[in-house]
Structure formats: C-alpha cells, structure tokens
Amino acid sequence: MRFYIIIAAIFWCGSVDSRKVRGISSSYKRFYRERKSFLCIDGSKIIPFEQVNDDYCDCEDGSDEPGTSACPRGRFYCTNLGFRPHYIPSSRVNDGICDCCDASDEYNSHAHCQNTCWNLGQRERAYVEGQMRTLDEGLRLKQQLIEEGVLLWREKQAQLRELQQVAEDLQIKLEEHRRRKHEADQLKEQTLKELQAGDSGLRHQNNTVTGIFQLLDSNKDGSITVDEVKAKVVLVHDEERVLSENEALGLLGGGHQMDVTKFQHTLWGVLTRGDSVKIKDAHGAQGTLVGEDPYLMAADRAAEWMATKLKKVEEAYETVNMEISDLQKKLAIDYGTDWEFLFLNGQCYKLKVYEYTYTLCPFNQVTQKNTAGTEVSLGVWGMWAGTPKNLYNQMIYESGEPCWQGGSRSTTVTLTCGTETALRSAKEPSKCQYIMDFQTPVACQPVLKQRGIHSEL
Structure with missing residues (x-):
C-alpha cells in the first residue's frame, strides 16, 4: 500500500511540474524551478510560486503565466517536436484554434487538435534538402561562370589593347594623309595661279567669268543670246555639229538671253566642268578653259583622290574610337569580385x-x-x-x-x-x-x- 502511495505522489508531483512549466522553452526552465517564491523575469516583483500559471497575471512582463492566456503581454512556447519551435501570443492559448502543430496550446479546450509536427517537419526537410541540392548545383555552375568570366575579361582587355594599337596606327596614317592632302591642295592652287598668270591673252581671258562672258557676247550689248551661244559653244564629243535652238535655250536656262550675273550661276559652271560643252575661240580654233588644262586637271584629280583616302581613314579612325569607348564603358562596370556577372x-x-x-x-x-x-x-x-x-x-x-x-x-x-x-x-x-x-x-x-x-x- 505504501508503494502505491509513493508512486501516486511522484505522479502528482510530475503533473504539477508539467503544469507549472507549460509554455516554457528549455532555455527559460531554470527560472521556473519549484521553490517557495518566483521572481518575475523582468525583476519587478516576487510572488509565491503557487501563483505561477494560476490563470491570473501578477507580473507586468507576463512571465508568471507562460502557460495560460491571463497576461496580455504573455507568450506561449510551442515545442513542436519534429518541426520548428516558435512562440505564439498567450491570448491564443485554449482559444479553440490549434496554433502549435503539437497541439500543446489547446491542452484545456474543446478543440480536437492532431499532432502534425512530424509531417510538417518531413516536408520542410525535403524542401531544405531540395534547396541545398539547388544551391550545390548553382555553386558548381557559378564556379564555371567565374572561370568563363575571368577568360572573357582577359579577352576584352586584349581586344581593348588591340583596338588602341589600331587607333594609334590610324592616327599616324591620318596625319600622313592630311599632310599629303595639304600638299596636293597646295599643288592645285599653285598650278591655278601659274595658269592665271600666263602670257596667253585668250587663256587669261578665259580664266575669268567676265572674260568668258565677253567672249560669248559678240555684239558687246551686255547679254548673251541664243544665236551667240550657237556661234561660240560646241559639244565636247561632237565639235563639228552646231547646237540646235532647243539646246541653246537649255544652256540659257530656258530664256532667250542672259546677263553676266545669271551666266555666273548657270552656264559658267557647265563650261568650267567641260564634260558636255566648251567654247570655240574667235578664229575657230579651240580655246582652253582653266578647268581643261591638263596640269590643273591632274592636280585636281590628285587632290580629290587624297581627299577620298583621307575621308576613309577618318571614318575608320572614328569607328575604332567609338569601339574603344564602348568597350571601356563595358569594362568600367562592376561585374562582381570575380567578374562572375x-x-x-x-x-x-x-x-x-x-x-x-x-x-x-x-x-x-x-x-x-x-x-x-x-x-x-x-x-x-x-x-x-x-x-x-x-x-x-x-x-x-x-x-x-x-x-x-x-x-x-x-x-x-x-x-x-x-x-x-x-x-x-x-x-x-x-x-x-x-x-x-x-x-x-x-x-x-x-x-x-x-x-x-x-x-x-
């Protein structure tokens, strides 16, 4: 009989102890050891230990009622064996709703809660394991991308150096072409000056707008007519044929006559080019315009050729510099500590x-x-x-x-x-x-x- 009384006493003490420590994490259980008095965890008050978890709030911090809903600031600890433990507000204790997956918050209510911690834990463990597998694979791929990034960075640096070398070479070439074009322009200008300073009265006369206009203006009345054009102008490729009325009208801009001002902006340019019509001299022999002089034409072709080559080099130099600028901007971006991005x-x-x-x-x-x-x-x-x-x-x-x-x-x-x-x-x-x-x-x-x-x- 005495044996049964001892066992019952032990069972009762264990029940009291479990009641006392309900809703407490293992790290806080040292504050709730059975003794005569209880010190509120915030140190504000000492109460008899019998008042712990008695469903009446004595401590301001709610620490005397960890397992009941008596204190508004209280917290209840869900142990949730097999899953993640966590705290809930003590107001949710025994409210008929299962908040802890181990159902420990509804120990004295009508709610019929099932312990779902193990299933939740299994699902979370599977999720975490999947995340870790993803992380491992991601880190493996990241290492590959880091290695590729380093190689790509070196390639772009080498590309930049090559472009900078090309730019330096083009700059030297550009300066040389500019010098040669300047010389060609000077030669053309010098040839033109020599022609204009020549002894031939006809050539000197033909080198000016006024001179050519006067050559065509046979009656010296200050205007060129259709008949005067037909008499003095011939086709370059058919010198023997006389211009028709319509051809002469076309050269005069559709009118029957023109003064020196209109001549300067129309027929003078056609005659100077010398690719379709030219002028006969007063005796029927072919006169020579400045634009038809072989030396001047050669100098002009040389200047145009150098201008074309210079333009190509300038365009190439500009393109390379744009590529250098674009590459430098890309290389200036922060791609990560190992260029992984x-x-x-x-x-x-x-x-x-x-x-x-x-x-x-x-x-x-x-x-x-x-x-x-x-x-x-x-x-x-x-x-x-x-x-x-x-x-x-x-x-x-x-x-x-x-x-x-x-x-x-x-x-x-x-x-x-x-x-x-x-x-x-x-x-x-x-x-x-x-x-x-x-x-x-x-x-x-x-x-x-x-x-x-x-x-x-």
Missing part, C-alpha cells in the same frame, strides 16, 4: 505577364511592351543596391520614361540563386515602380551554417 552583358531575358512582355538586359535597360507593340523604358542601368554583406543581390534601373502625372519609371531587380538564368517575375507594386525576380547561378552564396530542423526531438 560579366557573361550577362549583352544578354536579354524576356517574361510575358498577361498582356505585357518584360525584357531585362542586364547592365543596359529594362523595357515593357504591350500586345499593340508599344515599348516603354522602365529604366536604364544604374547601380548595385544589395546589402553590405551581399552587394550583388539587387540591381537598380532608373530614369525610365516619364510616368503620367508622376516621375520617371524605375525597376528594382532582385537576384536569387537558381540552376538556370531566367527572369522569373515582374510586378508593379506601386505606380511606375517595378520589381523583378531574376534567377541565376551567380547569385548563389555558400551557406556557412544551415538552420537545423531537429528531427530527433
């Missing part, structure tokens, strides 16, 4: 969300296109904007197209770890402010310590 430059990723197609071109721009084909800029590359511990997990694209009755559009791109590179989501949580989720292996970060889920509990 370099492979994204020049790539674009699309995602269709309802009637819109979003396009993210890393380090360039973000756009949105509707079904009608209208494209809107949501921002151009701005900066990295991650946390101090991980600067490279967020991109900012700013200064997009103006929003109606608002500022410019902008986009924040968050980079997440994944085994492939793709745009996963695009949203507009506030007016003209867009957010995107961009998945890529280079966003994967090694985990130093995984949050444990203690299946053994």
Whole structure:
C-alpha cells in the first residue's frame, strides 16, 4: 500500500511540474524551478510560486503565466517536436484554434487538435534538402561562370589593347594623309595661279567669268543670246555639229538671253566642268578653259583622290574610337569580385505577364511592351543596391520614361540563386515602380551554417 502511495505522489508531483512549466522553452526552465517564491523575469516583483500559471497575471512582463492566456503581454512556447519551435501570443492559448502543430496550446479546450509536427517537419526537410541540392548545383555552375568570366575579361582587355594599337596606327596614317592632302591642295592652287598668270591673252581671258562672258557676247550689248551661244559653244564629243535652238535655250536656262550675273550661276559652271560643252575661240580654233588644262586637271584629280583616302581613314579612325569607348564603358562596370556577372552583358531575358512582355538586359535597360507593340523604358542601368554583406543581390534601373502625372519609371531587380538564368517575375507594386525576380547561378552564396530542423526531438 505504501508503494502505491509513493508512486501516486511522484505522479502528482510530475503533473504539477508539467503544469507549472507549460509554455516554457528549455532555455527559460531554470527560472521556473519549484521553490517557495518566483521572481518575475523582468525583476519587478516576487510572488509565491503557487501563483505561477494560476490563470491570473501578477507580473507586468507576463512571465508568471507562460502557460495560460491571463497576461496580455504573455507568450506561449510551442515545442513542436519534429518541426520548428516558435512562440505564439498567450491570448491564443485554449482559444479553440490549434496554433502549435503539437497541439500543446489547446491542452484545456474543446478543440480536437492532431499532432502534425512530424509531417510538417518531413516536408520542410525535403524542401531544405531540395534547396541545398539547388544551391550545390548553382555553386558548381557559378564556379564555371567565374572561370568563363575571368577568360572573357582577359579577352576584352586584349581586344581593348588591340583596338588602341589600331587607333594609334590610324592616327599616324591620318596625319600622313592630311599632310599629303595639304600638299596636293597646295599643288592645285599653285598650278591655278601659274595658269592665271600666263602670257596667253585668250587663256587669261578665259580664266575669268567676265572674260568668258565677253567672249560669248559678240555684239558687246551686255547679254548673251541664243544665236551667240550657237556661234561660240560646241559639244565636247561632237565639235563639228552646231547646237540646235532647243539646246541653246537649255544652256540659257530656258530664256532667250542672259546677263553676266545669271551666266555666273548657270552656264559658267557647265563650261568650267567641260564634260558636255566648251567654247570655240574667235578664229575657230579651240580655246582652253582653266578647268581643261591638263596640269590643273591632274592636280585636281590628285587632290580629290587624297581627299577620298583621307575621308576613309577618318571614318575608320572614328569607328575604332567609338569601339574603344564602348568597350571601356563595358569594362568600367562592376561585374562582381570575380567578374562572375560579366557573361550577362549583352544578354536579354524576356517574361510575358498577361498582356505585357518584360525584357531585362542586364547592365543596359529594362523595357515593357504591350500586345499593340508599344515599348516603354522602365529604366536604364544604374547601380548595385544589395546589402553590405551581399552587394550583388539587387540591381537598380532608373530614369525610365516619364510616368503620367508622376516621375520617371524605375525597376528594382532582385537576384536569387537558381540552376538556370531566367527572369522569373515582374510586378508593379506601386505606380511606375517595378520589381523583378531574376534567377541565376551567380547569385548563389555558400551557406556557412544551415538552420537545423531537429528531427530527433
């Protein structure tokens, strides 16, 4: 009989103790050891230990009622063996709703709660294991991309050096061509001066607008007529044939006569070119215009040839310098500590969300296109904007197209770890402010310590 009394006493003490410590984590159980008095954890009051968990709030911090709903500031600890432990507000204790997966919060209510911690723990463990497999694969792919990034960085640096060497060579060539063109222009100018200073009265006369006009104006009345043109002008390739009335009218600009001013802006240019018509001298022998002089024509061709070559070299020099500038801008971008993000430059990723197609071109721009084909800029590359511990997990694209009755559009791109590179989501949580989720292996970060889920509990 005495044995049974001892066992009953032990069982009763254990029941009292479990009642006393209900809703307490293992790290706080030292405050609730059975003794004569209880010190509120905030140190504000000492009460008899019998008043702990008696459904009446004595401590301001609620520490005397961890297992009841008596204190408004109280917390109840869900042990949740097999899953994640957590706290709930003590007001939820015995309220008829199962908040703890181990049902420990409804120990004295009508609710019929089942312990689901093991199943929840299994699902979370499977999820975490899947995430860890994804992380491992992502880190493996990231290492490959880092190696490719280093090689690509070196290639672009070598390309820059080659372009800079080409630019230096072209600059030397450009200076040489400019010098030679200047010489050709000087030769042409000198030849023209020598021709203009020659002894031939006819040649000297033919070197001026007034002289040619006077040569054609036979009756010296200050105008050239159709008959005078027919008498003095012949075809270059058919010198024996006399011009027709219509041909002469055409040379006179459709009129029957012209003065020296109109002549200077029309017929003078045709005669100077010498490719269709030219002038006969007063005795029927062929006169020579300055533009027809063989030495001057040779000098003119040389000057034109040098001008053409110079223009080609200038265009090539400008193109190379533009390529150098573009490459320098690309190399000035922060591609990560190991150039792991370099492979994204020049790539674009699309995602269709309802009637819109979003396009993210890393380090360039973000756009949105509707079904009608209208494209809107949501921002151009701005900066990295991650946390101090991980600067490279967020991109900012700013200064997009103006929003109606608002500022410019902008986009924040968050980079997440994944085994492939793709745009996963695009949203507009506030007016003209867009957010995107961009998945890529280079966003994967090694985990130093995984949050444990203690299946053994």
